[in-house]
Amino acid sequence: RARSGAVLIDRNGIIVNGVLLEGAKVGDRLQRPEIDRVLGPTPKPAVLPVAPGVTTAVPTTAFAFPLTNAAGQPIGAYVSETDVSPDSAFSSILKELRSGKTGQYIFVDDRGIVAGSSDPHLQATPVRPLGLSAHEKPGFRRTDSYVIAVDDLPTIGWTAIFRQRASEFEGGLTGPLRSALLLLAVAAVLGGGLMFFLLLRRLRAAREEQRRLAEINAVREEFMSIVSHELRTPVTGLLGFLQTTLDHWDSMSDDDRRAALTRASTNARRLHALTRDVLDTASIESGELTYVFEDVDINAEVASAATAAQDLQPTRPISVSTPDDHAWARADPERVQQILTNLLDNAAKNSAPETPVDIVVSVAGREVQVAVTDRGAGIPREEISRVFDKFVRGRATDTRGTGLGLYICKRIVDAHGGRIWATSEPGGTTLTFALPVVPAPTEPPPAAEPVGTPSE
Structure with missing residues (x-):
């Protein structure tokens, strides 16, 4: 069975294209909560609550991206549905979330027992000892140590809880970016977008990687500029002193010849030291020194x-x-x-x-x-x-x-x-x-x- 799919809708929410389940067809209105706000006067992307999909029979969350004309007016939307059932996407979500340091997803069944978690040690344990109640109310709150977001998953009868140490969630981010990510996180969980948190994490990781690569490129460019300058200086000096000595050898005193050759030797040493440093660095980096x-x-x-x-x-x-x-x-x-x-x-x-x-x-x-x-x-x-x-x-x-x-x-x-x-x-x-x-x-x-x- 399909685990994900996508449909294209017009400005009235009518499906105009997509690979659909049996019983759904082009021309139907997409029955997803909150889809109207994606198609409103000020269209914005949205994470839609968990609900039965039209492309997959299992519970799905949906990401809706408005399509606009040149004037910025909505003409439709692209809606991507992703499976969040416990037997498929949950397992992959949890697997990826284990790469986090302090962030945890906790899925609680109607008995207050942890039915799934990014921390395998919490599996099948009561949620109350974690400082959480058996029936957490949907919403967003903060404690001294944690950022906590909660949402009901009525389709499968569970409660989804995300918590992460505030210091890690916000650490290293500028004020505006931190605020934006917090708002996105709240919107994601309260909208049922379990996958959206992963997209945020990947976005942050991608931005960090982009920043790191930009720094590396800047360092490399600076290094090439430095090396070209440092090479040019002793080479120019070496050639200059040698050429001058050759051109005026007969008219130069012994002291002048010695001084010119000494300067040429000094530049040759600089050139040798520079070449050695570059070659030794390459050998060190490759483990061949x-x-x-x-x-x-x-x-x-x-x-x-x-x-x-x-x-x-x-x-x-x-x-x-x-x-x-x-x-x-x-x-x-x-x-x-x-x-x-x-x-x-x-x-x-x-x-x-x-x-x-x-x-x-x-x-x-x-x-x-x-x-x-x-x-x-x-x-x-x-x-x-x-x-x-x-x-x-x-x-x-x-x-x-x-x-x-x-x-x-x-x-x-x-x-x-x-x-x-x-x-x-x-x-x-x-x-x-x-x-x-x-x-x-x-x-x-x-x-x-x-x-x-x-x-x-």
Whole structure:
């Protein structure tokens, strides 16, 4: 037997088309409560009460959508009927409603016993212990904790109750949208539209997905703009310095040649770092970034990274503080260098060239901690939780970069079983990462073993 169907009616409610039950025919008037308000002077869509249908013999709810001419006058309506009998649509409704967090449908028979519910634990239990009466009056009400809507289903002799925690039902919605959804919810249940709540839920989910995709697209577009700019800058500089050097080689002094080649080398390093960040991000996302773990002296790695940073920033004071004892971790030394390079690069981008950067290594409990502190403007409190997200760049200063460096740091630290965090205040930011400590080796370390990160 049919579970759903649709008919087309004219402005007088006369059926002009549709697949109908035996006994119903084109030319009959559609006998559905409240259909006249859909065809009134100000036609609006409506959810019609549960009643026998003309396209299916079982109890149905109907959704009526007015059809208007160019002047906005009603010329008819499209009426979609959907089965709400307990042996078919109820089961699918309940199945979908189980995906909710706190929303519950409860169907109560004439004895006050739960005949069906989106919570299977309530099946066949009395409704009174739930704070509901055996014969709830149709309507809408609120308690301190719940939004509750009730309607009679006279065709099958049940009472339909929907309740949801007010905090979840309204959470995260703007005022106008929240009010509209509440009104629609009331109209839906009081009109017998059990399926309409599902449509609302799907609409809200679709809007949320649309918002999420719009954010992703915006981030991607911003990223492509950033990458194209960041690529163009070092490439232009590299080619410019090299071409100038080639064109004027004979007339340039040794100092001028060295200066030009040094600038070209700096731009080449920027280009290499950018390319590495993009490729490493792709490898991380696909789970293909590999690690070669061995026992690593973190003090030595920090000293090496600080020396390299000092060579690139000769005017910036860089201080290093390490514990008297060696601080060892089981790690990939190349990736540790990558973390340190990215943290030092981040400090350089976010502070004036003459201000100091401090690196402090310490052993705390079972962790080796490395903290890199700059003397920049600091990170606004509302942004601190996002500094390790992909494509995020500081908004307090005009920092360059792709917004991938700190994201890569976090993913590498995570792969080592460590942690990374940021603390900030006006006048400086500290980025700290911690790796599990291991005893200093007393004999040559074991051969390195390549491993990869698990696919996500």
